[in-house]
Amino acid sequence: MLIATTLAILVVMIMALVRAFLGPTIYDRILAVNTFGTKTVLLIAVIGFLFGRPDFLDIALVYALINFISVIGVLRYFEYNDEVAAHEYNEKAETQKES
Amino acid sequence: MRHTVSMFVVLSLIWLLNSGFFTGLHLSLGLLSVVLVVWVAYRMDVVDHESAPVHLTLRLPSYYAWLMKELVLSNIDVTKRIWLGKKSISPSMAVLPLSQRTDMGRVIYANSITLTPGTVAIDLNSDTVVVHSLTAGGIEDLRSGEMDRRVSRLEKQK
Amino acid sequence: MDTVVNIVSGACLLLGSFLIFSGGLGLLRFPDFYTRMHAAGITETLATGLILLGLMLLAGWGIVLAKLMMILLFILITSPTASHALAKSAQHGKLAPQLAEPEDQRSR
Incomplete structure (x- = not known):
């Protein structure tokens, strides 16, 4: 069962990466990276059990905290820098709707 | 102390x-x-009722139990809609009133809204909260105000 | 007793895997950023909770259980904060959501 869970988490991580590559806005990418990060925490915890090394949980704990802080940090940076990108995306959506 | x-x-x-x-x-x-x-x-003068909310300790467990129930129900709902596809969702956005008087209560309310999948609190002011929901029904559930009442009861002093 | 615990933990892990896969699928299928955020929400609440619960049942009493509970607590506290920060930042960046019907009380 642990192997099945590991595989499911890996598949979801690939899905998050696909979303991060597709975008289309910077916020989609940050969301995907955030999802990827929380899945990494789970993956480390499950793999720790799979290989019988519960010490991995410490790494998972630290990773959970780092992931949260990095997402907030990146958002802090883009909150004041990405009005242009979102604006362009909105305009593109408008023209697509009209045509 | x-x-x-x-x-x-x-x-x-x-x-x-x-x-x-x-x-x-x-x-x-x-x-x-x-x-x-x-x-x-x-x-740093940050040791106060916000960093160590002792006055909530007794009332929190029953609220958490209720929140867990809501969490499971809304998870099932959102999972169902993911498998049903785009036709089943009706994204909507609304400004809802909130009745909490302390910052702590407002933050608990907004975080509870965001924690239950299907609804996300986007903006929080002193007496309104802007909510984006996956379905129109999510907004209606919040408008009926059960979560609002429970959080208000939680923050009430004594 | 042991087999019962193993079966329950296996069921939790399997259900969690299914939910996490659904969340990933929603991340790919939903039409715009705000709706995708809801899909990411289910991978971070119930799915994470179920998988960690399954591991907790395998762990038995001890320090490993305490650490798993701490991980669950951290994720449950940080994930709504991160989602709210994302949504607010997208709103701040003037990213318009696709809505089902024209709304009556738009904030701005």
């Missing part, structure tokens, strides 16, 4: 659970770091 004590107890618990070593050296090092953190927090 009781805020400082409760912060000390919580930090010591976290340290003990994370360490797993119970020798004299480790325990004294842990005590040293916990005292240091409490002292720094005290100097």
Whole structure:
């Protein structure tokens, strides 16, 4: 069962990466990276059990905290820098709707 | 004073659970770091009812139990809609009133909205909250105000 | 007793895997950023909770259980904060959501 869970988490991580590559806005990418990060925490915890090394949980704990802080940090940076990108995306959506 | 004590107890618990070593050296090092953190927090003047909410301790468990139930129900709903596809969702956005009077209550309310999948609190003011929901039904559920009432009851003093 | 615990933990892990996969699928299928955020929400609440619960049942009493509970607590506290920060930042960046019907009380 642990192997099945590991595989499911890996598949979801690939899905998050696909979303991060597709975008289309910077916020989609940050969301995907955030999802990827929380899945990494789970993956480390499950793999720790799979290989019988519960010490991995410490790494998972630290990773959970780092992931949260990095997402907030990146958002802090883009909150004041990405009005242009979102604006362009909105305009593109408008023209697509009209045509 | 009781805020400082409760912060000390919580930090010591976290340290003990994370360490797993119970020798004299480790325990004294842990005590040293916990005292240091409490002292720094005290100097920064952040030890108050927000960083150590002792007055909520008794009422929190029943609220958490209710929130867990809501969490499971809304998870099932959103999962169903993911498999049904785009046709089944009706994204909507609304400005909802909130009745909490303290910042703590507002934050608990907004975080509970965001924690239940299907609804996300986007903006929070002193008497309104902007909510984006996956379905129109999510907004209606919040508008009926059960979560709002429960959080208001939670923050009530004494 | 042991087999019962193993079966329950296996069921939790399997259900969690299914939910996490659904969340990933929603992340790919939903039409715009705000709706994708809801899909990411289910991978971070119930799915994470179920998988960690399954591991907790395998772990038995001890420091490992305490650490798993701490991980669950951290994720449950940080994930709504991160989602709220994302949504607010997208709103701040003037990213318009696709809505089902024209709304009556738009904030701005």
